[in-house]
Amino acid sequence: MKKEVVAMLLAGGQGSRLYALTSNVAKPAVPFGGKYRIIDFPLSNCVNSGIDTVGVLTQYRPLELNSYLGNGQPWDLDRSDGGVHILPPYLGEGEKGSWYKGTANAIYQNIGFLDLYDPEYVVVLSGDHIYKMDYSEMVSFHKKSQAACTISVLEVTMEEAKRFGILNVEADDKVYEFEEKPPQPKSNLASMGIYVFTWSKLRKYLIDDEADPNSSNDFGKNIIPNMLNAGEKLMAYRFAGYWKDVGTIDSLWDANMDLLAGSSSGLDMYDESWPIYARTPIKPPHVTGPDAVISHSMVTGGSQVDGTVANSVLFNSVTVEKGADIQYSILMPGATVKEGAKVYYSIVAEGATVEANAVVGSAPDGADGWGIAVVASGVTVGPGATVAPKAMIREDVKGGEQA
């Protein structure tokens, strides 16, 4: 039963900045890159890194995420010893029900689960990042440096550093200070929200933190500063490679465009040495019709393309009818764009329909209000209707109307 490393994946985030895309699902279950959901990246990283025991902490609208994970078979995590475990908030005898109060509290509530496996090290991951990373190298670094905690960091520009949690380090990458979104950053090492802890240390800090009524029970705000103040050794682990937080509509769209750029962006899905696994529906190959024009785009099984598709990502079972024009857009599973409709710089969510000759979004025109338009799942944009750029369409738009 004892495991050297157990991963804990924080998948409870509401993802409120993804607006209509997370009105029915937790953020980690949001579709990404034609075949995947966001959570496939950290989960596949675990398996590829040789971590076979993963706790997935869920709470916000977990139904779809839970059924997606199932027994973990697509990720090879259907193990008799270890495997994937879905961990909802834990209620002890005589306790009142409560949600996870913060990221640290989420792990605190599952101390019992971790004690089952009695690990040496715990890897704490977020469910909203797109990247490929070998956690085993980070764990080796952690062991070698004999740190209590190792935080993986990415070098960003000083301007970008103002938006991240920044680690200030000594020459040997030993952390002496952690600053959340500093207005005057002293370093450009941004935390990626990936931690390796020595479990015996973390366990103690979690219990102490829980006892503090003023704590917000958060890793970045409480646990890391507490460990630094107590003189624990914290190390920064430098990661060089593609990494993106896809917590906003813009960053989600950006990351999909990065995926199209493949090897030049660093997010190469055809690299077989580090596969990303996903639970995929049973679909036949996609079909291109006689008038299809497809360029710099991804197309997935079960889709039928008869129109024009450029710089776009099409998930499974998407229909693009003749005369329809899709540019710089993301069409999630089961989306339908009918004859003559135009979809520019938009995200059309699962099962949504854009009726004939409707126009969704527009190319960037330099206007302040411009942005990516989103049509929420299951919504119908009526024939000839117009959806403005940056609009967030949660309800049907009638034919000919503007929204």
Added chain:
Amino acid sequence: MNDLHGILFAYRSDANLGELTRPRNTCSLPFGGRYRLIDFMLSNCVNAGITDVGVVVHQSYQSLLDHLGSGKDWDLSRKHGGLRILPPFSYTEPGHGEYRGSMEALAGVYDYLEDIRQDYVLLAWGDTAINLPVNKVFEQHLASGADITMVCTPTLKGAPQFSEYVEVSEEGRITDLSVHPTSADKALESLEIYILSKRLLMDMVNYCSAHDVTNFSRGVLQPRMKSLKMMPYVHQGYVGRFQSVGDYFQRSQELLDPAVRADLFNPARPIRTKDQSNPSTYYGPESRSACSLVADGCQIEGEVENSILFRGVVVEKGAKVSNSVLMQGTVVKAGASLSYVIADKDVAVNEGRMLMGHATYPLAIAKGSVV
């Protein structure tokens, strides 16, 4: 539907399929961009709620084993029953290449048959592309009181010398069966898919091994035509049979017809296959793809027309592929041109090569070849 057991025969390698069946038997022939032929009957079984399926193999079944694995992609990895691969128990007569007939094959897996938990058995070949509502066949079998139900197609598909035809009386009973005639003289072609009771099957297997009868049609069905009530089930949907390279090419081209795809890939009865975790297919800035069926994981920078591309095919810039079937992992390098070609798995066509077959005589390139 749990009262029906599936037995699929997966041991014949059709010599007329030439290069395509040299490394495998016909059941593991890749078809339709991401499937092996056995996926169709296996999925038909699963879609009808059958939980136990035995696959009878004899030789060159490595690629089939690799494809089927534990059966989990068909939901057939079960604690009890599920998928069982049935190799021959032992070779009594070394030298002969395959079972002489399906009765010999069944005798070879006698112990497995004895342990079948269900009262009824579906017998079928695993090398037909068909989306068959097996539950309807079974319902008809039970309702008609037939001893044997035979699935037939009214659209003749096979070459007569390799096919079987039935004659049906006015009451709808099969009165004659002709095996491998010189010409197709009957209205219904048998697909050699049968439902019968386990009791009757065991009785036949016992009789055949005691009398050295190996052939099911000639040795059992024909002699018992009068004593057993045999009824046809007429399947109106698509049927693809594969008896030659030309057949394979024709069947592949038929998939470009939306009506054929709608029938064969009916979403209510999905065809399952081994999952390979491919990413989506990428189309480059100068690519062109028209009238084609393209599986996931391909990278297309060149032109593709009227073709079937399996998973992980690469078509480089300036390459042209038309009226072709490119199996998994085929790489067509820059400027190469392919027309009426069937490229088996992992074929590489180097820069600027021109390969051209003909609609009636497609050029088949063996697995792993470098052109």
